[in-house]
Amino acid sequence: MSPRAILVGSPGAGKTSTGEALAARLGVAFRDTDADIEATAGKPIPEIFLDEGEQHFRVLERAAVATAVSDFDGVLALGGGAILAEDNRTALAGHQVVHLVVSLGEAVKRVGLSSGRPLLAINPRATLKYLLDQRIPLYESVATITVETDGRTPEEVADEIVALLKP
Ligand SMILES: Nc1ncnc2c1ncn2[C@@H]1O[C@H](COP(=O)(O)OP(=O)(O)OP(=O)(O)O)[C@@H](O)[C@H]1O
Numbered sequence: 001m002s003p004r005a006i007l008v009g010s011p012g013a014g015k016t017s018t019g020e021a022l023a024a025r026l027g028v029a030f031r032d033t034d035a036d037i038e039a040t041a042g043k044p045i046p047e048i049f050l051d052e053g054e055q056h057f058r059v060l061e062r063a064a065v066a067t068a069v070s071d072f073d074g075v076l077a078l079g080g081g082a083i084l085a086e087d088n089r090t091a092l093a094g095h096q097v098v099h100l101v102v103s104l105g106e107a108v109k110r111v112g113l114s115s116g117r118p119l120l121a122i123n124p125r126a127t128l129k130y131l132l133d134q135r136i137p138l139y140e141s142v143a144t145i146t147v148e149t150d151g152r153t154p155e156e157v158a159d160e161i162v163a164l165l166k167p
């Protein structure tokens with residue numbers, strides 16, 4: 001079993017919102033590893049970061065990615081930092097992986113001072129710039145499809161992905 005598409009990209013790229021739109025277009029289920037991790041841990045991601053720290057979150061994330069990539073055949077969204085782990089990048093090989101590209105300015109507008117994103121709780125512009133600089137090469141290294149999201153709705157982005165996906 002293999003996901004129809006796996007979405008990667010920065011916080012605010014729209015992995016969750018575009019992923020839900022894409023799954024609806026394809027008539028398949030949507031799954032988000034962030035939600036899987038919260039279900040396993042029994043608490044929201046900010047609480048995992050506060051109680052056990054980011055390292056522990058990344059352990060849970062590697063397990064969530066390995067399970068979802070091998071057990072699921074719908075549209076799968078990964079957390080924004082999942083590609084940092086080599087294990088996760090290796091797990092993506094051979095799959096249709098979509099990089100949702102977002103500019104720094106647009107990502108800052110979409111994410112704002114959001115309480116649900118522990119890494120961005122303080123100074124989101126500087127933090128997002130750091131994350132993007134570090135991660136863009138990694139997103140590019142795993143992607144088989146790249147789509148721009150600035151100035152487009154999640155539904156418009158989903159339509160482009162449908163046209164680019166191999167059957
Ligand atoms: N193409 C888009 N145009 C405008 N707003 C968007 C677009 N995609 C997402 N958004 C908005 O940006 C915010 C972040 O989107 P979303 O939660 O889907 O991003 P994400 O990539 O899943 O982020 P994270 O990595 O933090 O889970 C939401 O408020 C969403 O409504």
Ligand SMILES: O=C(O)C1=C[C@@H](O)[C@@H](O)[C@H](O)C1
Nearest residue numbers: 011034045079080081117118
């Ligand atoms: O960019 C990141 O490192 C993260 C993004 C979110 O999707 C969550 O996976 C978590 O908040 C960490």
Ligand SMILES: [Mg+2]
Nearest residue numbers: 015016034077
């Ligand atoms: Mg998300």
